[in-house]
Amino acid sequence: MTDQKTQIVVVGGGAGGLELVRRLGSKYGRDKHDIILVDRNQTHIWKPLLHEVAAGSLDANLDEVGYGGHAVRWGYRFFNGTLESIDRDTKHITTAPLIDDQGREVIGRHKIRYDYLVLAFGGVSNDFGTPGVREHAQFLEHRAQADSFRQRLLNACLRANHEHNTGNADARVRICIIGGGATGVELSAELYNAAKALRNYGLEVFDESKLEVTLVEAGPRILPQIDAELAGVAKHELEQLGVSVRENTQVVSVAEHSVETKQGEIIPADLIVWAAGVKGADGVNEMSDLELNRLGQFVVKPTLQTTLDDHIFALGDCASCTLPGEERPIPPRAQSAHQMASHIFDNLCRVQTGKPLKDFVYKDHGSLVSLSRFSTVGSLMGNLVGGRMAVEGRLARWAYQSLYRMHLIAIHGWWRGVSLIVIGHVNQIVRPKLKLH
Numbered sequence: 112m113t114d115q116k117t118q119i120v121v122v123g124g125g126a127g128g129l130e131l132v133r134r135l136g137s138k139y140g141r142d143k144h145d146i147i148l149v150d151r152n153q154t155h156i157w158k159p160l161l162h163e164v165a166a167g168s169l170d171a172n173l174d175e176v177g178y179g180g181h182a183v184r185w186g187y188r189f190f191n192g193t194l195e196s197i198d199r200d201t202k203h204i205t206t207a208p209l210i211d212d213q214g215r216e217v218i219g220r221h222k223i224r225y226d227y228l229v230l231a232f233g234g235v236s237n238d239f240g241t242p243g244v245r246e247h248a249q250f251l252e253h254r255a256q257a258d259s260f261r262q263r264l265l266n267a268c269l270r271a272n273h274e275h276n277t278g279n280a281d282a283r284v285r286i287c288i289i290g291g292g293a294t295g296v297e298l299s300a301e302l303y304n305a306a307k308a309l310r311n312y313g314l315e316v317f318d319e320s321k322l323e324v325t326l327v328e329a330g331p332r333i334l335p336q337i338d339a340e341l342a343g344v345a346k347h348e349l350e351q352l353g354v355s356v357r358e359n360t361q362v363v364s365v366a367e368h369s370v371e372t373k374q375g376e377i378i379p380a381d382l383i384v385w386a387a388g389v390k391g392a393d394g395v396n397e398m399s400d401l402e403l404n405r406l407g408q409f410v411v412k413p414t415l416q417t418t419l420d421d422h423i424f425a426l427g428d429c430a431s432c433t434l435p436g437e438e439r440p441i442p443p444r445a446q447s448a449h450q451m452a453s454h455i456f457d458n459l460c461r462v463q464t465g466k467p468l469k470d471f472v473y474k475d476h477g478s479l480v481s482l483s484r485f486s487t488v489g490s491l492m493g494n495l496v497g498g499r500m501a502v503e504g505r506l507a508r509w510a511y512q513s514l515y516r517m518h519l520i521a522i523h524g525w526w527r528g529v530s531l532i533v534i535g536h537v538n539q540i541v542r543p544k545l546k547l548h
Contacts, residue, residue, distance in 0.1 A: 116145045119459065120204060120225040122194045123232030124150035124178055126157060127427045127448030130521045131229060134456045136186035137524070146187035147223060149206060150232075153178055153191055156254050157518050158233075159445055162294055164257035166301040167265070171254055176522065192221060194232060197399035199420050204228065227422055227459060230409055231452070234428035234443065236290075237388030237406065243365035248385040251294060260384065264302075267381050268309055272317040283323050287370045287380035289362050290387030291328025292336070296345060298384065299326050303352045324354045325378055327370065329361040329387070336442070389428050389443045404431040404440075413470035415455050424458070426451035434473060441473050445514070449521060450474065 119135060121128050132148045139146065154175040156164070163169035182189040192206030202225055209218040235252055238244035249260045267284045274282035286302065288295045306319040326333065326349065333356060334342040346356050361373040365385075370378040391407025402410040402418045408431040410418050415432065417423045427448035431440045441447050450473060458468045 116141075116143055117226050117463065118145045118147065118224055119227045119229070120147045120149060120223055121229040121231055122149045122204065123230065123427070123429070124148050124152070124155050124189075125231060125233050125427060125448065126445050126518060126522075127452035128229070128231035129155050129176070129178075129181070130449065131231065131426075131452040131456055132187045133181070133185045133522055133524070134452075135459065136182075138460070140186045147190055147225075148178060148182065148187055149190045149192055149194065149204070149223065150178060151191070151193040152253065154254070155181075155522075157445075157515060158252075159293075160515070161251045161254065161257045162298040162301050164254060165251055165260040165264070165298060166305040167261050168301055168305055171257070175254070181522075190221070190223065192218065194230075194398060195220070196397070197228070197401070197423070199399065199401075199423070202226065202228075202422065225422075227424070227462075229455060229459075230417075230423065230425040230429055231427050231448070232392060232429055234389045234391055234406075234408065235393060236385055237390040238385060239388065241362060241365065244385050247365045247367050248289070248383045250385055251298070260382070263382055264305075268306070268317055268321075271321055275317070275321070283321055284382070285323045285325075285380045286382045286384065287325045287327065287378050288384045288386060289327045289365075289370065290385065291326055291330070291333030291356070291358065292386065293334070295326055295328075295384070295386040296333055296349065298386065299324050299349055299354045300352060303354075319353065322353065325357060325380070326354055327357045327360050327362060327372070327378070330358070332358050336444075391429055395429070406431070408440075414458060414468040415451060415471050416458075416468070424455050426455055432471065434471065445518070446476055447473065449518070 117139075121132050121135075124132075128148065128150070132146055135144070135146045154177050156171050156175045160169055160171075160174065164171045178189040178191075190206070192209055194204060195207040196205045197203075198205070203222045204225060206218075206221045206223065208216050208220050211217050233252075236250050238248075249263070250256050251260065264284075264286075271282040271284050288299055302322060302324055303319045306317070306322045309317050332339065332342050332346070334345055337345075346358075349356055357372075360376075362370055363373050364371045365383055368380060370380055370383060372378065389406075391403065391409075395407045395409075396403060401420065401423065404410055408429055409425040411425050411430050411432045412418055413432070413434055415424050415426060415430070417425055428443045430451070432451075433440045441451075451471065454469070454471045461468055
């Protein structure tokens with residue numbers, strides 16, 4: 112009788128989870144280990160690109176990664192499912208039944224054994240209990256939502272183009288984006304980039320002048336994660352494009368075609384996007400008895416192990432890690448997930464050889480925000496030089512593009528990652544500027 116393989120289960124194939132299974136599969140293979148990735152989707156796309164998918168500037172079919180093929184290449188297994196519960200006593204997870212778009216069961220409820228479990232399934236937008244948000248606002252948390260928004264956006268533009276052609280010179284597409292963080296700001300700019308191109312795709316009288324975008328931020332300024340002066344530059348750039356930026360403006364309710372603010376203002380909108388805040392996934396409190404914070408995120412120790420179970424780790428937006436000497440948890444950013452995935456990989460290697468686990472050290476490499484092709488602003492270096500180096504223009508744009516290149520290398524390895532970077536440059540030249548289907 113052969114020894115049972117060490118089974119490592121990673122739930123969530125986002126930036127951190129996919130990088131982790133790639134590195135685990137590459138190191139251990141399938142001889143004595145069984146590395147399993149569980150995700151509700153069949154493909155991966157880098158979450159910071161979703162605003163481009165939503166605006167039609169990026170064809171996700173060309174940039175997504177199929178988990179099945181990736182698993183074969185890197186020596187792990189992929190299971191298509193959604194985490195339903197964790198049984199810490201028997202060390203099993205249970206996935207919910209997989210249902211197709213016609214309501215039929217594809218895969219029944221399923222149990223998967225683990226020796227070590229990594230929770231990396233991200234979070235969701237925090238609506239703060241605001242009435243009407245779940246019913247009437249769009250979210251950009253995964254590709255299906257981005258695709259849905261792109262189709263609704265195109266329909267609205269076609270409608271306005273037709274109305275203008277039939278005598279309504281005031282026809283407009285009004286979009287209200289709630290949340291002045293990176294997603295809200297980047298989407299605002301990307302929409303104008305897409306609108307500029309629509310005239311070349313059969314909408315003869317539609318361009319950026321027919322677009323009205325309102326960006327609403329409850330805090331004192333947009334982009335609180337970067338320097339105030341650079342945030343001011345970004346605000347100026349957005350306003351030059353035509354975006355109405357409303358800071359210190361709290362939304363109290365959302366209706367089908369309007370947003371109400373605390374000041375009593377009603378902002379009309381054909382499309383409403385909610386991009387404010389991050390919290391744990393819906394129903395996470397019912398999955399297990401693991402410790403959660405007030406936002407429904409798994410509380411982890413500095414080793415990134417959950418506080419109640421050393422065999423369970425968590426990373427990314429679904430985890431809450433407050434390091435010794437810090438007052439606030441590590442921020443929910445792509446760079447955080449990348450660093451956590453690398454650290455958990457090292458600790459999983461150490462724990463299997465009897466070595467003591469190391470505490471996580473977060474390195475803030477700064478924040479960059481792209482205003483589509485119009486501008487890029489942000490800060491580099493972070494605590495690497497004891498402060499921040501403000502950047503904008505070409506240097507910032509190059510650094511921003513480098514983030515995605517680093518992601519490709521992290522999930523594909525050096526040779527394939529560099530090849531995909533080269534292919535990406537070619538695609539930018541030969542493929543259409545907008546995806547309208």
